[in-house]
Amino acid sequence: MVERETMEFDVVIVGAGPAGLSAAIRLAQHARQKQQELMICVVEKGSEVGAHILSGAVFETRALDELLPNWQELNAPITTKVTNDEIYWFNNSNKATSIPHFATPKSFHNKGNYIVSMGNVCRFLAEQAENLGVEIFPGFSAHSVIIENDIVKGIVTGDMGRDKDGTEKDGFMPGMELRAKYTVFAEGCRGHLGKQLINQFALDKNTSPQHYGLGFKEIWQVDASKHQLGKVVHGTGWPLTGDTNGGAFMYHIEKNQVVVGLIVDLNYSNPYLSPFDEFQRMKHHPVFKDVLQDGERIAYGARAITKGGLHSLPKMHFPGGLLVGCNAGTLNFAKIKGNHTAMKSAMIAADMISDALEHGKEHSDLVEFKTAFEDSWAYQELYKSRNFGPVMHKLGKFFGGAYNTLDQNIFQGGLPFTFKDNIPDHATLVEKNSAEQINYPKPDGKLSFDKLSSVFLSNTNHEESQPCHLKLKDASIPIAVNLNKFDEPAQRYCPAGVYEVQQVAGKDEFIINSQNCVHCKTCDIKDPSQNITWLTPEGAGGPNYPNM
Incomplete structure (x- = not known):
């Protein structure tokens, strides 16, 4: 048994993203107003705040307006207003049809919003939190949850200095127990502790399965x-065909730079599909090519997004803690935005915790969170768009889009129908013998690139001599099951070249290049055998995004 040091806090928050930092700021604001002395700690697995943040991002300031009404005076990095909003249907590799605003769901319209780097917004939020006395520890991963008598009592940070086989190296440092009266889990999409908590407390027993997309930027x-x-471009259609849904985007930001990306829904059925290569193909469409040609690609990243919406939202409270933001799935997919709703859910969590601590409650199940969240504008947004994703999955891009336009624009999300998608994303692949192989063109090095050169741009790094953070429940399954049935789709759905099948001594062998992992969590989501579990590596490992 490893002896661990223990630190005591009033509140521990896992994740220094927009949700976690909003919770910290709100708690500290309450403490100052009530003259409470609260010890608030935020742990962040990235090397610095913002290092692992990847978002589009067209940002709606509604939650920030409530949290920090004077954010403009504080010089928040939110300055580029949306000036022009274009939406396209990509008919094929050369043609696109411009869609008038009246024919698209009004949730896609971005008047009054800003184009931002959420990494830089999080750095700003961290500064505000620290000014209020919040302690932020970057480079420390939350490895496990402390649960005693079915009550969450805090977290254990990851050990540092173990060899590949788990033995202690020179300079080994055991993780610490960070104990708290309440713990807020704000890890973002498919947080590994959130996943454990959902299973431990059966938080999703009355919901549809969660659904995801893989976003490239x-x-x-x-x-x-x-x-x-300030120009914003969105579109759907080519290169995603058949039952593969998703959408493209391009945003014009400061310094003559543009952000370009693609979101691929992870409920696709063809095991030969490579989301990364679909994104590379997409950039050759004239809508993008005409802007990018002769330019220079300076950053790359990929991250899964939680897009199931209201029907997939788990219970967010349990004894001793709360699940907030994209860790729970509060993204409003009808808007393709989740930062504002994530922040609002976290602010409500902070309100509930502050009240509980004021009345001497510790480690309680804050059931009142449910009512407070359902009374909020964030919940009302999710309710109005509750059918948006399931309709697209069931009716396809064209008819699903038509239904959503009618529902959002005419009936304000009030059509009296309920659509649910009860097939989890990992269960949608057809076997390889029933699928059409896809031959992707080789990257040209000008508009399209390979995975390894892309990973290089993400500044991804892991200490090589450490236990692999991508765990297989059964090491035989990738070859014996996934290769035989699905031609091992991990080779293609991973956007960083982590997984390969190689011939070793005349036999197929499954190779895990964990050094390449950009922490997108796609493998944890899409593996058809649910055999891969993503865990946190040593602190500070992973991508280092400067301004994504």
Whole structure:
């Protein structure tokens, strides 16, 4: 048994993303107003705040307006207003049809919103939190949950200095127990502790399965003559065909740069599909090519997003803690936005915890959170868009889009129908013999690139001599089951080249290049055998995004 040091806090928050930092700021604001002395700690697995943040991002300031009404005076990095909003149907690799605003769900419209780097917004929020006395520990991963008598009592940070086989190296440092009266889990999409808590407390027993998309993002430096500051482009259709849904985006930001990306819904059925290569193909469409051509790609990243919506939202409270933001699934997919709703859910969590501590309650099941959240504008948004994703899955892009336009624009999300998608994303693949193989063109090195050069741009790094953080429940399954049935789709759904099948001594062998992992969590979601579990590596491992 490893002896661990223990630190005591009033509140421990896991994750320094927009939700976790909003919870910390709100708690500290309450403490100052009530003249409470609260010890608030935020742990962040990235090397610094913002290092693991990846978001589009067109940002709606509604939650921030409530949290920090003077954010503009505080010089928040939120300055580029949306000036032009275009939406396209991509008919094929060369043609696109511009869709008028009246024919698209009004939730897609972005008047009054801002194009931002959420990494930089989180750095700003961290500064505000620290000014209020919050302690933030970057480079420390939350490895496990302390649960005693079915009550969450805090977390244990990851050990540092173990060899690949788990033995202690020179300089080994055991993780610490961070104990708290309440623990807020704000890990983002498919947080590994959130996943454990959902199972432990059966938080999803009355919901549809959660659904996900895989989002790609690149930042390009482009010619000034092609740049239109504040312009937002969204589109759907090609290159995603058949039952593969998703959408493309391009945002014009400061310094003659554009953000370009693609979201691929992870309920696709063809095991030969490679989301990464679909994204590379997409950039050759004239809508994107005309802007990117002769430019320079300067950043790359990929991250899963939680998009199941209201029907997939688990219970968010349990004894001793709360699940908030994308860890629970509060993203509003009808808007393709989740930062504002994540922040609001976390602010409500902070309100509930502050009241409980004021009245001497510790480690309680804050059941009142449910009512407070359901009374909020964030919940009302999710309710109005409750059918958005399931309709797209069931009716397809065209008819699903038509239904959603009618529902959102005419009936304000009030059509009296309920659509649910009860098939989890990992169960949608057809076997390889029933699927059409896809031959992707080789990258040209100008608009399209390979995975390894892309991972290089993400500044991803892990200490090589450490236990692999990608765990197989059964090491035989990738070859014996997944390769035989699905041609081992991990080779293609991973956007970082982590998984390979190689011939070793005349036999197929499953290779895990964990050093490449950009922490997108797609393998944990899409593996058809649910055989891969993503865990946190040593603290500070993973991508280091400068301004994503």
